[in-house]
Amino acid sequence: METQMLHIFRNTPLGRETLLQTSYFCKHLDILPVIYIPRYLKFLMYFENEVVQVDLDSSYLRSPDTARDHALQIVKNMGLPEPKFLEPKHFTASTLPDIPVDYDFMSCPRSISDLTSKIGLGYIGPRVRRIVHSARFPVLIPSSVFKPWKSLAVLFGGSANAVKTLRLGMRLSSISGLPLDVFTQEGRRKRGDYENIIQQEGLNTEMDKCVRNWRFFESRSLAENLYEVPDDALIVVGAYGHGLVKELLFGSTMEIVQSICPNSMLIVGPNYRALI
Amino acid sequence: MDDRLLLIAFGAVVGVCSGLAAVALYYGLVFMVEHLSVLREHWWVFVLPGIGMAVSSLFLEKVVREGAGHGVPEVVYSVSRHGGLLRLRSSFSRLISNCLTIGSGGSAGPEAPVIISGASIGSNIAKLFSLNERQRITLVGCGSAGALSAIFNAPVAGMVFTIEIIMGEWSAANVVPIAVASVAGAQITRLLRAPEVSFTHLSFNVDLTSTLASVGLAVVTAAVSIIFARALRYSHHFSDKIPLPVWIRAFIGGCLVGAIGLMLPGVLGEGYHSIGKMVEGAFAGGLGLMVLLVAAKILATALTLGWGGSGGIFAPCLVIGSFAGLMYHRFIDLLWPGLSWVNEGCYALLGMAGLISGTMHAPLTGIFLIVDITGRYDTILPLILVSALSTTICHVFEPASFYLRDLIEKGQYLKPRTDAKVLADMSISELVEKDCRTVPRNMLLGDFVKVVQQSHRDYFPVVDENTGEFQGMIHLNDIRPYLFDSVMYETVFLEQIMKINVETVDIHDELSDVLDRMDANGLFSMPVVSSNRFVGMISKATLLDRYRNELIVQTQH
Known part of the structure; x- marks a missing residue:
């Protein structure tokens, strides 16, 4: 079965670094990146025994017109095949999509809910902690700047x-x-x-x-x-x-x-x- | 511990907690109404519901970040799709937002908020004790029953509503814990507060004429139910199109409700006071006023709930139903003044049952709610008639209840033990058959024949040898003429005889859709392809085999 990694794309320079890291990970481990470009600031992840609500910071909705192209470019430049773009099929409420959790890996920045300016070393956001706590898959927390690991x-x-x-x-x-x-x-x-x-x-x-x-x-x-x-x-x-x-x-x-x-x-x- | 005893014990705990949530909401509303009543004399009082609704929507959106609707559909969705998983924040968020909406004068009911609150308490208690999915769903039902039972002091109605609407099925394993939770919720409310809607001191002498006349009331309540449901939907869709922040929309909607309330104060709030007067037979006003009140209450509720207020439709159904009952009583009294009709309060009760049955498609809830709040069976015959007929008529015009309509339209409502539910509980990744041999597109037919000899399958996916991308399929039936012609063995490549534009399945597709596509195209198996890579095959035979196993698991309890 094809191994897949979920990545929530943020169309900002920090988001670019994160996706670069995800792409690098996928390339080395022969994994298909599945990219979700959020259209709403919230989504739910229904795990086996817990539901986690992820409240994204507003930068995740920035420049939606260029987001897909940017993501595609980053992944292709890494030499990966075309990624899959996730479109949520189910919604708990009209602006609250459910994101599937049957992936093999997920990539998350240290904090997913707070403003980019607040993100630094020494802080893993509560949402990311809850995802780590509930998920069946391991979570990749990329470094702030893309650096190939050897x-x-x-x-x-x-x-x-x-x-x-x-x-x-x-x-x-x-x-x-x-x-x-x-x-x-x-x-x-x-x-x-x-x-x-x-x-x-x-x-x-x-x-x-x-x-x-x-x-x-x-x-x-x-x-x-x-x-x-x-x-x-x-x-x-x-x-x-x-x-x-x-x-x-x-x-x-x-x-x-x-x-x-x-x-x-x-x-x-x-x-x-x-x-x- | 025995599973049933365990669930009964947890059901009692969840019922008590839900009852406490309902009592907390009740005292919150009392506090709000008492402290805001001093402002009612000012000319600008119409902005009060606007402020309340704006603060309520800000609280939901910015503070607790709920991002969901009024409550009941979310509970049904969670039971239907996600094994009853509900967020912890839902156990208190709607209580506070509802308190702000109704306390400031918004036209809505406290039942849906208290139901989601109780359900969330049940879900999170199940999570805390690591109960399984089936047990969690039962506790969600217990929370809902306990909460509704407590807010109305109506244990039977709480239980019946939960089974009719939330659970969608009667099963022995569920009914007992839900009944216990219902009793616990009602007992908490009896200990800690006086019931608002209780008419146990009244008796009604319902004769044959009045029973027959209730058929007309069923038609009236059905019509009003349809108008009410459509007004709610239209109002919601209309406000969604207004390009303003949600709290400003809520403010505008609230101000409009306040303006209606300046002329007809009876439409404000949850309306229990008006219900009391109507059932007691102490409500003044002629037929014209009754028609106006029905229309005004529908409009006020649509503006409250559609424009960003927080609350449910249960109490508005009761108020509109009792207005409709009185309206009908005045009308028949005008038509046939010589006949002696049962007290108008009885028609108010019948109207309530008619509206609940019609709007929610829940006739048993309508019947047992009235029996619960009157404590007697005087009205049972017309009650059954009105509830059954109202539901039936509404079903013709509105095929799904107000709570379930959106979920059904989006294909998100899965009734337990139905085909859709069984299919939804299986995934394609569980069913993929991976023992298929892929063949490259430039393989010669002669080499392919050797592959066929070693394989037990009829289907062979063809892939590009360089990129690994899926190109098409070869089915033995399609190429039988070539197989026995050895002249072609060294001249024909698979890419020349493979079938391209094959119907494929994605690993995340819904199984119900896959089955529909198989039926529509007369297929028995389909290739599963992800990002142009062949993953495996999915066949009807494997699917139906697993379907049967899943069905057995789901019907065991």
């Missing part, structure tokens, strides 16, 4: 969801042919514990085959150690939260990473089902 960096923390993230990283590495580095921040668990997890999950052979380097950070905090992550890597990181306390702390590692690293990030939420 390797993948998985942050592996040892949990069951981190294993899913690692599997995704390995799969992306084998499709794209790009090297994969794994980074682990040691805490209560030590190096041997992580290696045991990999063994229990039957990932030893794949780790040997796909992973270029597995770095363990034994001292300093994660925030300090993130300096070691290559500047030209796509960071693959999980965002989890199960149980009441964890729900409150949902995505705390994701926040640390995105506030420190200017890299593009692929975030794997708690409801991610391996589609690729």
